[in-house]
Amino acid sequence: MKRIKYELLKKTGDEKTFEDEYKAIFDKKLPDKEKEWTTWKNTNDPTVTLKESIEELLTADFHHLVGFYKRFRDLKVPETQKDKNGKDVKSDEFEKLEEIFNYTNGYDVKIADFFVQWAEKLEIRSCYYCEMAYVNTYTLIDKDNGNLVERRQFDLDHFLPKGKCPCVGLSLYNFVPSCQVCNSRIKLDNMPDVEYDEYEYISPTSVNAKFDENITVRLRLRPTGQYLLAGRYIYLKAQRPYRQYVDFFRLNERYSFHRSEAERLKNLKDRYPKSNIRKIAKLLGYREKVVKEDIFNLHFLKEKGRCFEKFTRDLLEE
Numbered sequence: 001m002k003r004i005k006y007e008l009l010k011k012t013g014d015e016k017t018f019e020d021e022y023k024a025i026f027d028k029k030l031p032d033k034e035k036e037w038t039t040w041k042n043t044n045d046p047t048v049t050l051k052e053s054i055e056e057l058l059t060a061d062f063h064h065l066v067g068f069y070k071r072f073r074d075l076k077v078p079e080t081q082k083d084k085n086g087k088d089v090k091s092d093e094f095e096k097l098e099e100i101f102n103y104t105n106g107y108d109v110k111i112a113d114f115f116v117q118w119a120e121k122l123e124i125r126s127c128y129y130c131e132m133a134y135v136n137t138y139t140l141i142d143k144d145n146g147n148l149v150e151r152r153q154f155d156l157d158h159f160l161p162k163g164k165c166p167c168v169g170l171s172l173y174n175f176v177p178s179c180q181v182c183n184s185r186i187k188l189d190n191m192p193d194v195e196y197d198e199y200e201y202i203s204p205t206s207v208n209a210k211f212d213e214n215i216t217v218r219l220r221l222r223p224t225g226q227y228l229l230a231g232r233y234i235y236l237k238a239q240r241p242y243r244q245y246v247d248f249f250r251l252n253e254r255y256s257f258h259r260s261e262a263e264r265l266k267n268l269k270d271r272y273p274k275s276n277i278r279k280i281a282k283l284l285g286y287r288e289k290v291v292k293e294d295i296f297n298l299h300f301l302k303e304k305g306r307c308f309e310k311f312t313r314d315l316l317e318e
């Protein structure tokens, strides 16, 4: 429900280092891989719609990746074939691609380490899809040599599923640090039900994603006769393609568990209107801004990348 803030790297002048360090992971193997990729294309892409080299795909921006993904899907490379017993197995074409762009049991650990190293600068804090779980790193002391080692408490999801297009399996701007529920229970190789062109509005890796402006968390009343209070529910207001995003990640349902927190925020807001904050500030000799922050924590949640930041802000602002 939020974009990865790559612009933070621009601010610190780290943009190029970020990409260079990423490419360095593949350096030695790249020439061989490019050869295999060219061979694959010569066989399976006779009209040359896939012009990109692997090197280009490694750091292509998300807009470019979507274009590539669409062209690849349009090629309709068979994903499965029959084995000698008539059973569906992965096709040779797909298997070869997975071998060239070998993420699983290949580069996954190195790529994860790369994200751990950059987690602080990118301010990776809470799941980019749901904002309900922390995705952080932590430090351990290695028992053998006493060195500090960084570990991660997050998954790396491929926004464009590598199961449907192995060629985007190593693309830097296809990786979304996310919680396990979003990555391995919900998303897997599935996608929200939208057009290819709409992917770049709902991928946290895309500069065109604007979740904040297009999704609003609300506490609503279900008209259930006299038991109105019992009928309160969380609703994430959104329009296409954000609606599809919210539905896909089951955000209404998952956020519903936190209805009591939403009610607490509503009551807090009712109890402390501006006039009361002014009175408290006057009484204690604090600035109004300080009192407001002490009560609502909004600045703290945003600044420190806490979970439920948007949830809290939207409900307090309603």
Ligand SMILES: [Zn+2]
Binding pocket: 127, 128, 129, 130, 131, 132, 133, 178, 179, 180, 181, 182, 183
């Ligand atoms: Zn999540």
